[in-house]
Amino acid sequence: MTRTDIKRKMGLMSKKKKQSDAYSWEQQFRAAIEETGWPLMEITRQTGVDHSQLSRFMRGERGLSITTAERVAAVVGLELKRVKRKSQGGKR
Numbered sequence: 001m002t003r004t005d006i007k008r009k010m011g012l013m014s015k016k017k018k019q020s021d022a023y024s025w026e027q028q029f030r031a032a033i034e035e036t037g038w039p040l041m042e043i044t045r046q047t048g049v050d051h052s053q054l055s056r057f058m059r060g061e062r063g064l065s066i067t068t069a070e071r072v073a074a075v076v077g078l079e080l081k082r083v084k085r086k087s088q089g090g091k092r
Contacts, residue, residue: 047071
């Protein structure tokens, strides 16, 4: 049983989790940060982001604001880019 399954059973998580494409931007961002090989302590030192905040993000326990994500991206050499999605039916 996965951690997500346990959380669902305990009522800590909605069964309907919004997933776009294969990975959310957060999952892609986490993977890109990990691929840099930078220690979290060094990233937090250079960005001024609280270590526990970034650590919880990397464990999937919380999100990041766009501002914080941009600061982290700039330090580790990543580029955040807004991409328009195709409409999934209906008007918005």
